[in-house]
Amino acid sequence: MSPASPWQNALVTGASSGLGRALTVWLTRRGVKVYAAARRTELLETLKAEAGDLVVPLKLDVSDADATFAAVAKLDAACGGLDLVVANAGVGEDTRPKKLKWESIKRMMDVNVNGATATICGVIPGMIERGHGHLAGISSLAGLMPLPMSSAYCATKAYLAMFLNSLRLDLEPLGISVSSIHPGFVKTESTAKNKPETMPFLMEADDAVDRIGKALLRREKVFTFPWQLSSLIGFASSLPRPIQAAALRKLR
Numbered sequence: 001m002s003p004a005s006p007w008q009n010a011l012v013t014g015a016s017s018g019l020g021r022a023l024t025v026w027l028t029r030r031g032v033k034v035y036a037a038a039r040r041t042e043l044l045e046t047l048k049a050e051a052g053d054l055v056v057p058l059k060l061d062v063s064d065a066d067a068t069f070a071a072v073a074k075l076d077a078a079c080g081g082l083d084l085v086v087a088n089a090g091v092g093e094d095t096r097p098k099k100l101k102w103e104s105i106k107r108m109m110d111v112n113v114n115g116a117t118a119t120i121c122g123v124i125p126g127m128i129e130r131g132h133g134h135l136a137g138i139s140s141l142a143g144l145m146p147l148p149m150s151s152a153y154c155a156t157k158a159y160l161a162m163f164l165n166s167l168r169l170d171l172e173p174l175g176i177s178v179s180s181i182h183p184g185f186v187k188t189e190s191t192a193k194n195k196p197e198t199m200p201f202l203m204e205a206d207d208a209v210d211r212i213g214k215a216l217l218r219r220e221k222v223f224t225f226p227w228q229l230s231s232l233i234g235f236a237s238s239l240p241r242p243i244q245a246a247a248l249r250k251l252r
């Protein structure tokens with residue numbers, strides 16, 4: 001029997017695969033009712049069949065930010081209050097300059113920036129009224145360091161971290177926790193296309209989610225992991241800029 005959690009009703013976006021799916025399972029094992037949102041509802045139905053009736057599938061395309069804001073606000077009112085919202089839905093695409101595709105960059109901004117922001121903002125009025133709640137966003141270690149061929153992805157993840165970290169200043173005094181989560185490489189659909197040797201300290205999704213779930217229980221404000229990659233990034237960030245740039249270019 002898994003330990004109980006402080007949450008009753010959670011919303012997890014991007015729940016049809018990878019981290020979002022594993023986090024949904026992790027939460028339901030702790031008795032949390034999870035509104036599991038994504039576009040591929042057939043995968044959400046399979047998840048419900050596997051994880052049980054605490055999973056409530058929700059069709060949501062977060063790239064439509066206005067509709068997402070409205071859907072989250074409506075859900076918050078209808079379910080009696082969401083006490084955990086995890087903006088997890090995200091896309092990562094290669095942006096090497098010679099093959100630059102505007103659709104790719106726009107998609108990352110629509111999903112990772114506008115979609116995540118609308119997801120979080122939709123529940124803020126309700127949480128303020130109730131005087132409690134927990135907001136979390138799945139950023140990335142890539143949001144803490146410039147990386148080659150990943151300009152738009154790094155920028156969208158840096159945005160999400162800064163949004164959450166600034167939001168915390170306003171919401172913490174009102175009883176609302178805000179967590180910015182920064183995973184390293186995790187085996188999911190989105191990394192399946194990468195060569196394993198390009199992903200140091202690669203984690204299984206269940207392992208990564210166990211670490212994320214426990215960090216959320218501790219109400220960590222900023223959670224970076226695994227420590228090996230996170231320390232490397234910390235070290236690289238402390239290097240003089242020309243040396244840092246030379247080292248980062250070698251990653252191409």
Ligand SMILES: NC(=O)c1ccc[n+]([C@@H]2O[C@H](COP(=O)([O-])OP(=O)(O)OC[C@H]3O[C@@H](n4cnc5c(N)ncnc54)[C@H](OP(=O)(O)O)[C@@H]3O)[C@@H](O)[C@H]2O)c1
Binds near residue numbers: 061063089184186
């Ligand atoms: N895997 C890693 O190494 C890693 C590392 C750091 C951070 N992250 C971040 O972790 C999060 C989850 O990624 P993952 O690795 O688990 O990838 P994944 O398996 O590809 O899952 C991405 C999820 O996002 C959803 N999504 C994509 N576009 C959407 C849209 N327009 N509307 C609603 N949902 C949408 C997908 O659902 P549908 O397609 O069904 O809509 C899917 O459930 C992302 O924010 C990613 O940037 C991942």
